[in-house]
Amino acid sequence: ALQSAMDDPNDPDIGKTAISAVITFIVYFGYEGAMLAHDGQTLGKKAARIRVAVLADGDIPRGKGWSRAAVYALPGIAQPILLGTLFWLLNSLWQLWDKPFRQCLHDKVAKTVVVEAR
Template structure:
């Protein structure tokens, strides 16, 4: 070896991310998002859901009905509002995740959804993930929707090693830091 040649490299090229990733995460993928980051993102997206809900209640007349007679609101208008709300929310979440893996809440929390296999943007699987998350909300009037949402959202706390919720498992995605 001559004096002007660099020494040979040692080992594989270095990843820009820490090597503390769980086994099965593709090399070079960003670190998994923390539960706190995911909670913040979901909280912000829930505010968007609240706006959609309020608009649906207003558009169907359910809000006026409830304000006019709080003891006897129009249940059919309220149910229609729930269906509209969760279909619109499904469309919002599905479109945003399929496009770039981030809802507005995820953008603010600097996290994104990635395919577990390769770290890519979910594409069509974003719609699967959105369906499993949003559409059970239609069952809100009979308490199944909120119970599923609670179980689904808490699932990441005991899921090993990828901290996936049920909607992540269904779409084979993980939530990672966006850099």
């Protein structure tokens, strides 16, 4: 898809772009969902010493990790039409005005919160 876009930027191959978006979603969704369901942390979260916790009790998200990953990644498939990018931006910025837990939209859907890891 990238080579096609570089060869002719005015006529990108929509099929290849769509397939690459779906593959990227599947890989990201699998990684994020599995890591959060296991211990609430991805490799980046481990390095930053934070983790995802269930809002109600602070437990590891388990199944909620999968729904959190889906809400974060799924709109990325719509990225070629800009809708996914706009959602991702709004989703990421949501924490700046959310009170009291500073949750992003994917946290709100999954009923999770990011906390300091011990």
